[in-house]
Amino acid sequence: MPTGACGVDCEVCKLRLMEVCSTCGPGRSATAAGKLEAQKRILGSPCPILACASLKQIDFCLRDCAEFPCVNFSSGPYPFSQGFLAMQERRRKEPPPAMTHNRSKLHIPDEYWERVSARDVSVLRQAAKATAGPDGGVCLQSFNELLWVDTVGKRVCRRVREQWIEIGDALWGLVTLLYLVNVEPMQEEGRDLIGVADLKEAHYFRGPHAMDLHGLLERYGYDAGGFREAATFLGAEVLDLADAAASLRPCPQAPVYFLLHEGDEEFQPKITVMFERSIERIFSASGIWSLVKVAVSKLLRGPDRQECS
Ligand code: SF4
Ligand code: SF4
Structure with a gap:
């Protein structure tokens, strides 16, 4: 080359x-x-x-x-x-573009803030693994970061050097709110792993809504070590599957699994995305698309330029 x-x-x-x-x-x-x-x-x-x-x-x-x-x-x-x-x-410090699954400008509807506010914090504590926020709202872990969903100020913040700073990534904020709006206590059967083709709304992920993994393939398709390093930085559980695999947690009860098969002289690299079966009880198809997009964006950003608490 x-x-x-x-x-x-x-x-x-x-x-x-x-x-x-x-x-x-x-x-x-x-x-x-x-x-x-x-x-x-x-x-x-x-x-x-x-x-x-x-x-x-x-x-x-x-x-x-x-x-x-x-x-x-x-x-x-x-x-x-x-x-x-x-x-x-x-x-390199800029957040990704605030775009929806339809490539339109992303705006978080007021209704989502109101619905999170209306939820019982004790239910959220149990179902979402969230805790009470410092000044209203709730806190929850997302990847390697602690987020505060400030329902009064209508903002999602991360903890950086003892301060709360707005995350700036609108899609990450939307996914966090959708999670808090919809999550319910998990059933045991929700832990089976399923692929995109097994989702009830699998048809959604075709054409313009196909999961875009080309950036991940370009960056990590021949670099399983680099993939593991980025996943570990993000607080993911590294799994002993494929050439490299990890379960990332954009939301505590909604992990996204990435399985990487490295490319070689004979085969192209391949990445498979999987979920726990309960995912569809938390997110619609467009929500799942957004969840994966956020996780992909974090993996591509990797260990660099992310300010952590
Ligand atoms: S790596 Fe880049 S800077 Fe170094 S010798 Fe080659 S072209 Fe020049
Ligand atoms: S430390 Fe600098 S020169 Fe070395 S690999 Fe990284 S960017 Fe390149």
């Missing part, structure tokens, strides 16, 4: 066509190992970016490394400007 670990795409460079220069390749590739040797031989020392990516077994710094943009980029004039690095730093 002609893209180097740093992200420079040699595919579109005339220097490669003229055989004046060759690609560095992804950090885990044999091309990278060969280029490092050549750099040591010809230049006396290797490129610090390529050497670091190779050592850390990172294919592409911009896509795969939690530390990007690190000092190896910021300390040198090459390959990116300080303006580009600052933009990357800033935009």
